[in-house]
Amino acid sequence: MASVEKLEVGPxxxxxxxxxxxxxDQILEEDLGQMGRYQIVTLLLAALxxxxxxxxxxxxxxxTARIPTRCxxxxxxxxxxxxxxxxxxxxxxxxxxxFDNCNRxxxxxENHAGNTCPxxxxxxxxxxxxxEYVYEHTNSVVYDFGLACDEWRRSQIGSIRTIGxxxxxxxxxxxxxxxxxxxALTINAFNTGWIGLVRSFVNSYEWFLTLExxxxxVGAGCYSSCYILVTELVGPKYRVVAxxxxxxxxxxxxxxxxxxxxxxxxxxxxxxxxxxxQLLVVCYFWVLSESVRWLMSKGRYEESEQILKKVxxxxxxxxxxxxxxxxxxxxxxxxxxxxxxxxxxxxxxIKSKTIxxxxxxSPIWWITNTLVYYGMxxxxxxxxxxxxxxxxxxxxxxIPGYWTAILLLDRxxxxxxxxxxxxxxxxCQFIFAFMPDGHASLSMAVYLIxxxxxxIVMTSVYxxxxxxxxxxxxxxxxxxxxxxxxxxxxxxxxxxxxxxxxWAPFPSVLFGSAxxxxxxxIFTTPETLGTRLPDTIEEAEQLRNNRNTxx
Numbered sequence: 286m287a288s289v290e291k292l293e294v295g296p297x298x299x300x301x302x303x304x305x306x307x308x309x310d311q312i313l314e315e316d317l318g319q320m321g322r323y324q325i326v327t328l329l330l331a332a333l334x335x336x337x338x339x340x341x342x343x344x345x346x347x348x349t350a351r352i353p354t355r356c357x358x359x360x361x362x363x364x365x366x367x368x369x370x371x372x373x374x375x376x377x378x379x380x381x382x383x384f385d386n387c388n389r390x391x392x393x394x395e396n397h398a399g400n401t402c403p404x405x406x407x408x409x410x411x412x413x414x415x416x417e418y419v420y421e422h423t424n425s426v427v428y429d430f431g432l433a434c435d436e437w438r439r440s441q442i443g444s445i446r447t448i449g450x451x452x453x454x455x456x457x458x459x460x461x462x463x464x465x466x467x468x469a470l471t472i473n474a475f476n477t478g479w480i481g482l483v484r485s486f487v488n489s490y491e492w493f494l495t496l497e498x499x500x501x502x503v504g505a506g507c508y509s510s511c512y513i514l515v516t517e518l519v520g521p522k523y524r525v526v527a528x529x530x531x532x533x534x535x536x537x538x539x540x541x542x543x544x545x546x547x548x549x550x551x552x553x554x555x556x557x558x559x560x561x562x563q564l565l566v567v568c569y570f571w572v573l574s575e576s577v578r579w580l581m582s583k584g585r586y587e588e589s590e591q592i593l594k595k596v597x598x599x600x601x602x603x604x605x606x607x608x609x610x611x612x613x614x615x616x617x618x619x620x621x622x623x624x625x626x627x628x629x630x631x632x633x634x635i636k637s638k639t640i641x642x643x644x645x646x647s648p649i650w651w652i653t654n655t656l657v658y659y660g661m662x663x664x665x666x667x668x669x670x671x672x673x674x675x676x677x678x679x680x681x682x683x684i685p686g687y688w689t690a691i692l693l694l695d696r697x698x699x700x701x702x703x704x705x706x707x708x709x710x711x712x713c714q715f716i717f718a719f720m721p722d723g724h725a726s727l728s729m730a731v732y733l734i735x736x737x738x739x740x741i742v743m744t745s746v747y748x749x750x751x752x753x754x755x756x757x758x759x760x761x762x763x764x765x766x767x768x769x770x771x772x773x774x775x776x777x778x779x780x781x782x783x784x785x786x787x788w789a790p791f792p793s794v795l796f797g798s799a800x801x802x803x804x805x806x807i808f809t810t811p812e813t814l815g816t817r818l819p820d821t822i823e824e825a826e827q828l829r830n831n832r833n834t835x836x
Contacts, residue, residue, distance in 0.1 A: 309557045309578055310521050312605075320519020320527075321600030327518060328527065330573060331511040332534045334566045338508040339538025340545075340559045342450075343478050345497065346676070347542075348552035350425045351781075354433040356415035361402035366419045370400035378412055381722075388412045415748070425551040431489040433686070436782040437488070442665065443778025445494055447502025451771040455603065457506025461513065463777075466576045466650030467569065469512035476565035478548065481560030485518055485553045507566075509537065510806035517578040518596075525694075528742060536687070539662070539680035547555055547673035571640045588686035630758055639826040644762065646806045647750050650703075652705050653769025653803040654746060657739045657796045661732070664792055668716030668732065669725045682733045686740025698814040699749040700807050703742060710738035714797030718790035739800070752813040753828070756820045773799075816834035 305460050313319050320709040357366060357375045388409035418433040426432070432439045453473075461469035480500040487493050512531055519527045542559070549555045577596075580589040597604040634640050665679040666672040693702045713735030754762040780792035788794075811828040819825035 287427050300713065309581070311554055312593070313520040314515060314522075316605045317596050317602050318600045320523040322601070323343060323596045323599040324515075324519050324523075324527075325331075326528065326599070327573065330569065331515050331531070334470060334507050334569070335511050335531060335534045336541060337474065337477070337536030337563045337566065338505075339535045340542050341481065341500070341505065341507075341563075343539055343662060344481075344546075344556065344559055345443050345446055345665055345674075345778075347550075347787035348426055348556060349434075349439055349545040350427070350672070351665060352425050352427045353383070353421040353434070354386045354415075354418040355384060357386075357419055358404065359400065361391070362419070366390045367692075368419050368421045370402070375404040376407055379458050385412075387415055389415060400536065410661065413548065422550075424553055426490075426493060429488065429552075432490070437779075440779045440782040442494060443485055444775050446497040446501050446772065447775045447778065449498040450505045450774065451768060453505040454509075454768060456503065457509060461506075461510060462579075465579055466510055466514040466517070467573050470507060470514060470573075471567050471570045472503045474506040474563050474569070475504075476500065477507060478560050478563035478566070480504060481556055481563070485542065485556035485560070489570050502614045503692075510811045514573070514576055515628075515754050517576045525668070525691060528747070529691050532687045532744060533684050534605075536683040539683075540677050543673050543677035543680060546676075547596055547671075569685055612790050630761060633758070633822060635761075637826060640762075640822060643753050643810060644765065646809055647753065647766040648769035650746050650750070650803050651805055652773040652774065653707070653799040654739065654743050656773030656777050656799055657714075657735075658743055659782045660792060660796055661736050661739065663778055664781055664784070665732075667784070668729065670729070675729070678729070678733060679736050682737045683740040686737045687744045689737075690741045690744035694745055694748060697811050699745060699752070700810075700812050702745050703749060703807045704804045706738045706742040706745065707807070710735050710742065711797040711800035714793045714800065718793035718797065727821075733798075746759070747812060749810075752816070752818060753810060753825065754819070755822050755825045757820060758822070 316326075353368075355368065355373065355377050361376060362373060363368070375383060376389055378388060389412065390409055391411040393406060393408045415434065418431075420428045420433065423429070427439060454827075455830050457469050457473060460472060477500055480496055480503070481681060484493060484496040484500065487496065512528070515531060516524050516527050536776070545558060546555055572591045574595065575588070577589050580586075593604050594604075620652050627772060634644055640744050662676070665675045668675045690702060690706075713731050717728060717731045717735065720731065750766055751759055751763050780795065783791045783795075813828060816828055817824075819828060
């Protein structure tokens with residue numbers, strides 16, 4: 286799931302109130318409708334690029350997947366070696382999961398002549414590394430780039446790609462704020478499409494890696510662009526629901542990815558099938574309307590008025606001219622206001638022990654979220670059973686998690702939801718790590734419950750983090766936590782290698798430990814249910830004492 290900032294909602298003001306002005310939220314509430322036909326159509330149009338974003342974020346899990354291999358046995362293999370000849374047990378050591386992918390038995394001192402490959406030809410007390418490999422299939426880049434037992438170089442592809450998703454945040458943010466949300470959306474979608482297609486034709490590991498990071502650096506902002514475009518046009522009452530719907534669409538995209546990858550397994554064909562349709566999103570520049578909030582922030586009131594009238598017509602409502610004029614006056618007054626010079630934000634944070642503590646704690650939550658969320662997606666294909674169906678199940682279980690968070694956050698509070706979510710996830714990770722072999726169904730159930738829990742946490746931490754910081758600095762402080770959190774998604778693709786090279790339960794133990802720590806750190810921050818969004822640092826520091834005010 287891409288990271289975006291929660292849009293803050295100020296207290297309602299009446300249109301035309303002297304000195305107060307009016308905001309778009311008030312117009313949506315009183316004139317246009319907070320979730321009418323226009324907003325629903327916009328959300329449905331955004332569904333396609335959101336699902337395409339899911340394709341791009343998870344495609345490497347299948348195109349760079351491990352391929353079972355064995356050593357070439359020159360004394361036994363012919364010109365076209367079979368992967369599982371009848372003599373395989375004689376030459377290849379057995380493992381718990383089958384046969385060794387990377388080693389063979391050494392030759393004995395006996396000479397051999399003939400068409401068979403007898404067991405006495407090999408010394409079962411000694412093994413040696415493969416010099417060449419036989420691959421079970423050719424569906425992954427592992428075959429094309431000779432990565433048979435080079436687990437770190439294979440895993441590095443996912444980590445390098447994720448670094449690009451860190452770089453794309455400021456790039457897309459600049460484009461979005463300078464030229465508009467619609468421009469940012471179409472540029473990111475187009476870059477993802479054409480770079481992905483080019484990557485499907487490369488024949489070297491280095492070029493593949495370069496195009497992976499380039500694609501994510503200039504194209505991975507499509508999700509955040511859609512998120513902002515949709516939520517900026519939805520009223521406050523439905524903003525969290527709209528966010529959960531967008532997250533659900535992303536999860537559905539992952540489900541679709543699993544089925545498409547199952548049906549189109551060769552990596553070049555799969556890449557082309559997934560990326561070619563993304564070029565069509567360029568048409569959205571002419572189909573979608575620009576964000577009214579962005580247009581108003583740029584002083585483009587005539588365009589804003591035309592879009593608002595279009596919204597009113599489609600929603601069967603009537604736009605109040607009085608509200609529109611009050612909005613223009615308010616925006617113009619704000620633009621002409623002389624703003625005093627303020628201290629540098631890091632200095633303000635350091636001076637406030639409360640805000641500094643939150644800035645140290647909240648990035649740890651985000652690191653845990655991305656590490657566990659993406660790590661469980663990536664490791665799903667290595668579970669027992671059909672790797673494609675496993676991935677689909679792990680992606681689909683996110684959906685009830687998102688909506689569970691929506692149901693609970695305003696009923697029992699932010700902290701109980703987050704603490705229970707983190708600690709239940711941790712418990713599932715430890716149970717899965719140390720569960721005995723032979724319980725595949727039970728292991729899968731525990732794994733899915735763990736993913737369900739981290740989905741609850743993922744939705745909840747978006748809301749909670751934004752509520753801890755003052756309106757004036759919320760965007761920057763939220764973005765800081767989100768960007769530091771990318772360390773988790775950069776580490777996640779390496780966890781399958783850690784399982785192979787270090788210790789099989791290591792990823793689950795790592796996920797569980799991080800979730801256990803993050804759940805404990807929630808105790809250091811205040812409950813925000815029933816509190817008003819703080820506007821200043823002083824108000825944010827006093828959150829513990831403001832439980833009886835309305836948000």
